[in-house]
Amino acid sequence: MTLNGKNAIITGGSRGLGKAVATLLAKEGVNIGISGRNEESLKSAVAELEQLGIKAFYAVFNVDEEAEVKKGIALLAEKLGSIDILINNAGIGTFGKLAEMPSQDWEQVIKTNLFGVYYTAQAVHPYMKENGSGDIINVASTAGLKGGAGMSAYAASKAAVISLSQSMMAEWRKENIRVITLTPSTIATDMSIDGGLTDGNPDKVLQPEDFAEWVRDILKMNRRALIANGSIFSTNP
Numbered sequence: 001m002t003l004n005g006k007n008a009i010i011t012g013g014s015r016g017l018g019k020a021v022a023t024l025l026a027k028e029g030v031n032i033g034i035s036g037r038n039e040e041s042l043k044s045a046v047a048e049l050e051q052l053g054i055k056a057f058y059a060v061f062n063v064d065e066e067a068e069v070k071k072g073i074a075l076l077a078e079k080l081g082s083i084d085i086l087i088n089n090a091g092i093g094t095f096g097k098l099a100e101m102p103s104q105d106w107e108q109v110i111k112t113n114l115f116g117v118y119y120t121a122q123a124v125h126p127y128m129k130e131n132g133s134g135d136i137i138n139v140a141s142t143a144g145l146k147g148g149a150g151m152s153a154y155a156a157s158k159a160a161v162i163s164l165s166q167s168m169m170a171e172w173r174k175e176n177i178r179v180i181t182l183t184p185s186t187i188a189t190d191m192s193i194d195g196g197l198t199d200g201n202p203d204k205v206l207q208p209e210d211f212a213e214w215v216r217d218i219l220k221m222n223r224r225a226l227i228a229n230g231s232i233f234s235t236n237p
Contacts, residue, residue, distance in 0.1 A: 001220050003029060009033040010087040034058050034059075085219065086121065092109055093151075094106075095154065113161060114161055135178045136168070137182060138182070141184060142183050144159040144162045147159070178226045
C-alpha cells in the first residue's frame with residue numbers, strides 16, 4: 001500500500017530513532033508532525049523534513065504531562081488536517097542497580113515511558129476513530145520481554161507498554177485501528193550509547209535506519225493484515 005499523502009505524528013521525532021522514522025516516512029510522501037521538549041531541535045528537524053517535499057510541523061510538549069499532550073496533539077492535528085499514523089517513540093532510559101537507583105528516577109522512567117504512550121494514544125484515538133482507520137505503533141523493547149541487571153525501571157516500563165499495547169489492540173482493532181507493538185533490541189541511539197548498552201561499539205548493534213525501514217514496511221502492508229507484535233535483533237549476539 002502507498003503511504004503517500006498520509007499524516008503521521010512521531011513523539012520524540014527530532015533526533016535518533018524518531019528522526020530516522022520521520023525522515024524515511026517523509027521520503028514516502030507522508031506529512032509529518034513531530035514532538036519533543038527542545039524547540040530548537042524540533043525546528044531544525046522540521047526544516048530538514050520540509051526539504052523532502054512534504055508538510056512538516058512540530059509541537060513542544062512532555063509526553064508525561066497529560067494536559068500538554070492533549071494540547072500538542074490537537075495543535076498537530078489542526079495543522080496536518082487529520083492523523084493517520086502515530087509512532088509512540090518518546091522514552092527515556094535511566095540505568096543503575098535496583099537497590100541504588102533513587103525512587104524518583106525509577107518513577108520518572110515509568111511516567112515517561114508508560115504514561116507517555118497512554119496519554120498520546122488516548123489523545124490521538126478520537127481523530128482515528130472519526131477517520132474510520134489508523135495505525136498506532138508503540139515502541140517497546142526486548143528489555144520488556146526479559147529484564148536484566150541494571151535496567152529494572154526501563155525493563156518494567158517497557159513490559160508495561162507491551163501489555164498496554166496489546167489491550168489497546170484488542171479494543172481498537174474493531175474500529176479499523178491497527179495497534180502494533182514493536183520490541184527492538186539495542187539500537188545505536190544516544191540513550192543506548194550513553195547508557196553503556198553498546199559495549200563501546202555502536203556499529204555492531206542495530207542502527208536507527210534499520211528500525212525505520214521496518215516501520216515503513218509494516219505500515220505499507222494491506223490493511224487486512226496486522227502485525228500485532230514484532231521483534232528485531234542485530235545479527236551480532
